[in-house]
Amino acid sequence: MMPKDKKKYSQKYTKIWETDPDLKDWLAPDVTNDTLVNCKYCHVVLKAHKKDLVGHAKTEKHNKATAREKSAKSYPSSDALKNLKLHRTKCSMLIKNVLGPSMLEALIEEIGDFPYSIIIDESTDLSTQKVLCIIVRFFSHKSRQIVTTFYRIIKLIECDAKSVHDAIISQLKIDGLKFENMIGVGVDGANVMAGRHNSVTAILKRELPDLIVVKCVSHSLHLCAEKAAELLPRQLEFLVREAHNWFSYSPKRLEYYKTLFETINANKDPKKFKDLAEPAGSPAIKLLTQYWSSGKN
Numbered sequence: 001m002m003p004k005d006k007k008k009y010s011q012k013y014t015k016i017w018e019t020d021p022d023l024k025d026w027l028a029p030d031v032t033n034d035t036l037v038n039c040k041y042c043h044v045v046l047k048a049h050k051k052d053l054v055g056h057a058k059t060e061k062h063n064k065a066t067a068r069e070k071s072a073k074s075y076p077s078s079d080a081l082k083n084l085k086l087h088r089t090k091c092s093m094l095i096k097n098v099l100g101p102s103m104l105e106a107l108i109e110e111i112g113d114f115p116y117s118i119i120i121d122e123s124t125d126l127s128t129q130k131v132l133c134i135i136v137r138f139f140s141h142k143s144r145q146i147v148t149t150f151y152r153i154i155k156l157i158e159c160d161a162k163s164v165h166d167a168i169i170s171q172l173k174i175d176g177l178k179f180e181n182m183i184g185v186g187v188d189g190a191n192v193m194a195g196r197h198n199s200v201t202a203i204l205k206r207e208l209p210d211l212i213v214v215k216c217v218s219h220s221l222h223l224c225a226e227k228a229a230e231l232l233p234r235q236l237e238f239l240v241r242e243a244h245n246w247f248s249y250s251p252k253r254l255e256y257y258k259t260l261f262e263t264i265n266a267n268k269d270p271k272k273f274k275d276l277a278e279p280a281g282s283p284a285i286k287l288l289t290q291y292w293s294s295g296k297n
């Protein structure tokens, strides 16, 4: 017979631990692996071993995290804060220097050692400063659901793939988020982000071969729609645009249109001709086809 101590088995998460006074407050099953558990307070993954778990509960890190969690919960809602009024400067300073950093700290702590994904997009702000917006997506053990939230806006000096990649990596490092825990990245279809050879995602994939790259569906759909619209006769677009222009700059024409419309449609108020440049453009087209009979006169 095989001696008992040589028999290899891995212990699994046991529901009974949830009633153990030393464990019940902070222990949570790991959703991906039943031989692991999570500490809700320290945001770490631990082996599902009772002895290890009791040991973890005694560590300084865990005790600090527990104290922090309890003090956050017991914070009363303040009447003084309820009636607080602030002007723009003070308010934005408070957000920038107090609330923002503390929310960021809480976010990073919540992600902890767990896997996460990022969604990135470049932009240029009013002062022509190039920036990269990063959204983070992860499973929150606190709220027990997938959370997608703002992480950071970082300034970019260059916009080539390597610079963007380096900017992301150095920011993750500064904030203490583990690069190797990144499991996915969402990007638009731009060449610098999603190109096959020397794009941000191509470089990331060289370092993390299992990384899942998701191209933005909305961006892709937009490209499809744009290509499809090229097949429509150009006069259609011209017509919709000019219908708006014809009326929008002339109160006289507008008044005439209104009177005529009311005569034809039994005193119903006409709707305004919308601008094609408005989001989606479709309200303009819908209205024009609907009111064509009164509009063309």
Ligand SMILES: [Zn+2]
Pocket (backbone or CB within 6 Å): 026, 039, 040, 041, 042, 043, 056, 061, 062, 065
């Ligand atoms: Zn802990």
